[in-house]
Structure formats: structure tokens, C-alpha cells
Amino acid sequence: MPPASPPLVHTIQEVRRHLEPLRAEGERIGFVPTMGALHQGHLSLVETCARECDATVVSIFVNPTQFGPNEDYDKYPRTLEKDLEALAPYGVDLVFAPAVEEMYPQGFQTQVLVGGVTELWEGRSRPGHFAGVTTVVAKLLNIVQPQVAYFGHKDYQQSVVVRRMVRDLDLPVQIRVCPTVREEDGLALSSRNAYLSPQQRKQALTLSRSLQLAREMIHQGRRRAVDILAEMKKLYDQQPDVRLDYLAVVDPETLLPVEEVAGPVVVLCAAWVGQTRLIDNLRVEP
């Protein structure tokens, strides 16, 4: 017999009712917020959470407020049944899959805004995106009240923004950022990879290859960011169907561009492959 699907609830009240007895018993509650369309990247977070905590809660919510007006909210993959099956082996204690009206009822008026680290990169390319992310993450953290919440390194800037918010608002939760999971050929797992044709799938490797190139250059002793970025850019120039959005070598905390690689950096990239926007990043220590 296959393992049973985890309990599924749709309302905030049900989440509270489910978790209250666990909290009262002093259980350590871990939380993995997702937009569903679960892949091994998400599942690695769930696995880590289940290993580190007494109870594991997963949310599945395609949050409309973090999509721009011309983005892929409508076509974003929604695969709840498959997601529940995928979660079954991990002993998940609760899945919370609210409707949009449950999260944003009539009269909703509040936003959590983080400045600074939201202003560059994804924030510049996707205005309003991080306001949507921080607001929904604040809500989800308040609903689940976990001791630990798990985020993927794949959305590196998001993890920095969430950490900033948690610190600034004194949210009583620890944020754990877990490694990006990649296909064998290096492509970072993303729910948006489902949009790619077989040919685009090959072109999409430009992102991870450019990051590997940056790492090699740094390990070979190259230090000037302009040089590294110029070499990376050549890979994109060779792929006319891949349209670069940004490339950057940044400080891991401030996300500001560095001129010289003098300590750990994160190399960021974002590019369009056809109609699909992909991001990736790599932490590199010289």
C-alpha cells in the first residue's frame, strides 16, 4: 500500500486547530511554504524539515500578489493531487492549501514592505514582487507559527529578504536556507521548467553554465567582477534564444555588487528562455 496522503486543510482556523495541541505539547514545528508544483527542490526542504522537527507543515498557495500583471499567475502549474502524492512518503503532518479569498478576504489592506535588499535584481525586474512575497510569508508564519521555516537557496534574494523581514519584525522563527537541487546536467529545479520545450530545456543550461564559469574563474584566482561578468555574458551572447535579464556578483548579505571578490560572494543570473523567465545563483568562496 502506498503511504497515505497528508491531512489537507483549506482554512486558517483549521490550521490553528490542528497545530494547537502539538504546540501545547512543546513540539518543534517546521514549515515549508510553497506554491505547489512540487519538485525535488521542494521535497528536499520537506525532507530536511521532517528530519529536524517534530511536526512538518507544508503550505501550497499560488500567491497572486507576488506576480506582476504581465506575469504567469494564470498559467502557473497547479497540481495539488500530484503534490499530495509527492508529499506522502515524508510523514508531513499538515498541508495548508488556502483559496485566495481565505488569504485575502474582502477589506484586506495591509502590506509588509522591506526596503534595501528588495530594490535590486528581482525587485527591479519584477516591481511589487517582494511586497507580495513578504506579506504572504508574514501571514503564513503567523498562521503556522513554526519554530523553523525552510527556504531554498535557488531563490536567494527571496531568502535574504525574508530573513531581513523576520529580523526587523522580530518574528519568533528561525529561517533555514537549503541548497539548490539541480538536474544532473546542472539545471536548477524550478516549477517553471515545466514551461520549457525540449530545445529550450537545453538552452536553459546557459544559466547554470555561466555560474559554473564564474566559480571556475574565481577559483583560478580571478577577482575583478567586470572580468567575470564579461566572460559569463559571452555564453549568453552565443545563445540568441536566451535573453539575459541580469548578471551580478554580489555581497551575500547586502546583495550589493562587489567590484573585487575578496570574500564569499553570490553570483546571480536571470534570463528569459522563450517566454519563460528563469533565475539561478551560486555562492562562491575565493
Add this chain to the structure above:
Amino acid sequence: MPPASPPLVHTIQEVRRHLEPLRAEGERIGFVPTMGALHQGHLSLVETCARECDATVVSIFVNPTQFGPNEDYDKYPRTLEKDLEALAPYGVDLVFAPAVEEMYPQGFQTQVLVGGVTELWEGRSRPGHFAGVTTVVAKLLNIVQPQVAYFGHKDYQQSVVVRRMVRDLDLPVQIRVCPTVREEDGLALSSRNAYLSPQQRKQALTLSRSLQLAREMIHQGRRRAVDILAEMKKLYDQQPDVRLDYLAVVDPETLLPVEEVAGPVVVLCAAWVGQTRLIDNLRVEP
């Protein structure tokens, strides 16, 4: 022997350390956020809190971000020792009096913004005020994690804004709004009353008298807000040293002006008496 002062801490970590064992034992924690300069209005909140909860936490923090650049942040009364004495009889379990740098350390970048109910009245007269209020209240609620937090009806719009924020962000706390405490002659207690000269103190009665007039008119069957406001305004016109900021008859939930008094309303007023800005309000049911 006078009752001992309550335990006083200055850091977030100390608050958490103090309250963790109480929370683990399932105690009901109540919280009264204040800016200090405590008067009977605050103390009535503390008394209610102590009666309704197992543990009572009071914060004393003159929050710079809710004062405008030309407001009274610098001269706002700071009377910590007297405040601790005043709290002594109530069996307060913890007083949290953080420094500004504890609440807003270097790198702080986050704001909680509520739209709609913040846009009129105090929000219009004091731009940025409610952003400061909601952000600091969110922080304090996350630091103390009370089951209940107590606010005064005196700052009516603030209580509506805080309720909106708590609902929208799913903060796991109940907000209780307690009656305005008044001097015998009707003046609403306010820490800012300390700024008034004896003569201004008399002039300041214009606010509460105008509210009483509104109540009488409504109880006598008057329903049109314009008529009520016109009669109220005459009281201010008779006091050349009292400068009216706004008068309004509003819906208790939306704070939008009503044309006809058909159900419960809140009558709001704000006025300058010399250099001192005072507010008051009264809920009236027809």
C-alpha cells in the same frame, strides 16, 4: 512597605527569556503597549489586563517612527521611574523599556503598512504616523507574543488600524479596546495634557464638550451629520485659542464619514490648543 516595582528589562532577548517559561506553562499573557508618561488611562488598561490574564506585560517605548519631523518626539514626557512606581500596585509581571537602537538596529528596513483606514483623519494630519504605529505594534506583538493586547478607545483610529493589521497579517492575538478615561470635567486623559497651561487646560474642554453636544443632538433625534458638525464647530469658533484640525461623524469600522446617523457612529475631533495637538472621540448609538 510600598509594593515592589515590576521587573524591568531593556532587550528583546530578556523579554523572550522571561516569558518562555510562562508560555510553556500555558499561561495567558496580556500586553499593554505604551509610550510611558502613564496616567489613569494607561493604568485602567493595565488593571483590565491583570484581571483578565495570568501574566501582564507593559512596554514603555517612545517610538520615534510614529512622530512627524515637526512633532513633539523630543519633548514627549519620559518618566520611567514614576511609571514603574505607578505600575507597582498592579502586579505587572514584566516591563519592557527598550532603547531606540534595540528596536531599530542598524540595517532595519521593514515597514508594515495598512491602507484604507489610515488615509483619513490622523493619517491625513500626521503623514507617516500610522506606518510607525503599525510597524512598532507588529514588532512588539511578535516580541511579547501575548494572547491579548489592550488599547485605549481614546486613540480610536489607532485601534481600528491595529485591528485591521492583526486581522490581515493573521497575528495570533486578540485586540481589546478599553474605554477612554476622563477627568471629572470630561477632558480625556492624555500624556500630552502635561503640555497645557492652566488656561489651556480649560480651553481643552472644547473637545469633550463638542463630543457631548454631538451625543445630545443624536439622542434628541438629530440625524444629519452636517447639522451636528455645524453645531459642534460653533463651540470651537467661540474659542479663538483652540484651532480645529478636524471634526467628523464616522462609521465605527470603515471610519468613513456618514451623512445620516442610522446606526452606531464614532464622533471624532482633533484640535490644537496652543502648541499642543489633542484628539478625542465618542461612540454614539442613536
